[in-house]
Amino acid sequence: MAHQFARLLFESGMKSQREDVLSAIVPLLKLLSLTMIGLVLSRFEMIPRATFKLLSKLVFALFLPCLIFTHLGESITLENFIQWWFIPVNVVVSTLIGCFLGYLVVLVCRPPPEFNRFTIIMTGFGNTGNLPLAIVSSVCHSSDNLFGPDCHRKGVAYVSFAQWVAVILVYTLVYHMMEPPMEYYEIVQEGTEIQEQETDDVSAPLLVEAEWPGIEDKETEHSKTPFIARVFASISSLSSLPDIDPRDGAITRGDTPMSVTCFAAPNKVARKIRVVAEQTPIQHILQPPTIASLLAILIGIVPHLKDLIFGDDVPLSFVTDSLQIVAGATIPAVMLILGGMLAEGPNESMLGLRTTIGIIVARLLVLPLVGIGVISLADKLNILVAGDQMYMFVLFLQYTTPSAILLGAIASLRGYGVREASSLLFWQHILALASLSLYLVIYFKLMSFI
Numbered sequence: 001m002a003h004q005f006a007r008l009l010f011e012s013g014m015k016s017q018r019e020d021v022l023s024a025i026v027p028l029l030k031l032l033s034l035t036m037i038g039l040v041l042s043r044f045e046m047i048p049r050a051t052f053k054l055l056s057k058l059v060f061a062l063f064l065p066c067l068i069f070t071h072l073g074e075s076i077t078l079e080n081f082i083q084w085w086f087i088p089v090n091v092v093v094s095t096l097i098g099c100f101l102g103y104l105v106v107l108v109c110r111p112p113p114e115f116n117r118f119t120i121i122m123t124g125f126g127n128t129g130n131l132p133l134a135i136v137s138s139v140c141h142s143s144d145n146l147f148g149p150d151c152h153r154k155g156v157a158y159v160s161f162a163q164w165v166a167v168i169l170v171y172t173l174v175y176h177m178m179e180p181p182m183e184y185y186e187i188v189q190e191g192t193e194i195q196e197q198e199t200d201d202v203s204a205p206l207l208v209e210a211e212w213p214g215i216e217d218k219e220t221e222h223s224k225t226p227f228i229a230r231v232f233a234s235i236s237s238l239s240s241l242p243d244i245d246p247r248d249g250a251i252t253r254g255d256t257p258m259s260v261t262c263f264a265a266p267n268k269v270a271r272k273i274r275v276v277a278e279q280t281p282i283q284h285i286l287q288p289p290t291i292a293s294l295l296a297i298l299i300g301i302v303p304h305l306k307d308l309i310f311g312d313d314v315p316l317s318f319v320t321d322s323l324q325i326v327a328g329a330t331i332p333a334v335m336l337i338l339g340g341m342l343a344e345g346p347n348e349s350m351l352g353l354r355t356t357i358g359i360i361v362a363r364l365l366v367l368p369l370v371g372i373g374v375i376s377l378a379d380k381l382n383i384l385v386a387g388d389q390m391y392m393f394v395l396f397l398q399y400t401t402p403s404a405i406l407l408g409a410i411a412s413l414r415g416y417g418v419r420e421a422s423s424l425l426f427w428q429h430i431l432a433l434a435s436l437s438l439y440l441v442i443y444f445k446l447m448s449f450i
Contacts, residue, residue, distance in 0.1 A: 038339020
């Protein structure tokens, strides 16, 4: 009798393990199938590259904002807005830990010196938007998912609630960290010119357009120069770099060396900070997805507005129904675009094999382990929303995704590490299938215990 009972327990445990593995891998296989369709369509030129670029613009300006607005606006309330505070904070924490791991990669792997900052950035800043949305949507697609009937709505709301923090970080910190290093400016500039000649019609357009359509129109006079280094260092040997007018702090150009008296002024630091701030593309933060997030939060936390727009029998329910229909195209479009990008293949990279492997290991394998510790500690401190497994799952995902595709666009805008970003993003997204499968199984197991 005892033997039969033990056998039943063993079989039950084996069945449970198989179900956990399948529940983690099947959603990723669905996303892989969509990505493969995009890859085949692009590889065999069944769809022109211009179509993928147009699809990127539709996702950026229409599909994604509709998805964010309908799900975040319906889910959020003033109470939730306060309860969810750890979601955006976790983005900052995961980024800081990732940057520290990137610094360790620099120390251990010793990349070419001009790519030290690049290594830190590519390790630290993960995809907190489109890929987590795709994973959540795929996990919630089946009716017997682990997170209940509100799986999709809550998952999209949690991911969307974190996006504005990531956008602010990208258009401030990342933008300036990705400027060409001063001491290697000529080398990096040469590499950028070669990149533009070789990949004008091959890989750069789709990589650049994937998450920031129209980026070529955002380039400024100083986008591809070591601007901060030039402003804060009393170096004027490169006449092509900006100088500071000692009268009003304006940026000027010329062959005359920068006046020493300009830096001797009492307010020299404030003047330099102001010049740098003026060149920070903070205006790009207010893009359609971010505007949709802010609008959804505003309407969601005001009960009278929410009662007009969100619900089954509200006056403007037809509007949200229409937006939900449009939003349904987001995930398929995102994965098709990713497939088109991967079809271009990896570019040549001067980063080095050892550094490339170091970044991939740190980003896809080590950072998720650290994330498990951080989320477990937060749970012990009662910081998380009690009993909400989807909340915890989204926090885990913020440590697990590959580097943000948007970093490739920023690299192109700044003229720094364009080839290296393209190559690294390609290999990370290829290998992320294995790492995501592994960690999704681990996360599903952990959430049943924590």
